Amino acid sequence: MMDKAAYVYIAECRDGTWYTGWSTDPERRIAVHNSGKGAKYTRSRLPVKLIYTELAADRIEAMRREYAIKQMSRAEKEKLVAGAGETKTPAAAGNKKKTSAAAAGNKKKAAVAVGNKKKTAPAAGNKKNTVEGAGTGKESA
Numbered sequence: 001m002m003d004k005a006a007y008v009y010i011a012e013c014r015d016g017t018w019y020t021g022w023s024t025d026p027e028r029r030i031a032v033h034n035s036g037k038g039a040k041y042t043r044s045r046l047p048v049k050l051i052y053t054e055l056a057a058d059r060i061e062a063m064r065r066e067y068a069i070k071q072m073s074r075a076e077k078e079k080l081v082a083g084a085g086e087t088k089t090p091a092a093a094g095n096k097k098k099t100s101a102a103a104a105g106n107k108k109k110a111a112v113a114v115g116n117k118k119k120t121a122p123a124a125g126n127k128k129n130t131v132e133g134a135g136t137g138k139e140s141a
Contacts, residue, residue: 006062010052013045018077020069022062026053052081
């Protein structure tokens with residue numbers, strides 16, 4: 001069910017800002033943005049143009065990579081885009097391996113962040129409930 005390839009993309013807006021998203025068809029998604037029906041961020045910054053795409057194994061990996069790219073500084077994103085060359089397509093196997101490794105690293109970080117959220121959220125409430133519920137946490141999830 002989740003075997004359809006997905007892409008992470010970066011679009012440059014009219015005002016020079018960059019928008020990062022994911023799609024199974026980045027060219028179609030850019031057309032949706034330019035029609036005014038895309039993300040709220042891009043609606044007031046039309047037109048947008050596609051400046052970078054990166055192939056992911058599936059939508060979950062694409063979403064993880066999108067998040068990782070959104071956490072980068074502008075300078076880091078510029079290096080990423082510059083490293084892709086002028087073709088605006090996913091790089092060959094070398095970049096794909098790098099992407100997979102980055103996504104795997106983000107997967108661990110995301111799991112820790114989600115785990116910490118679940119564990120720290122009850123701490124704001126009653127400490128007695130936190131101690132009793134701190135055992136597994138999997139039953140309540």
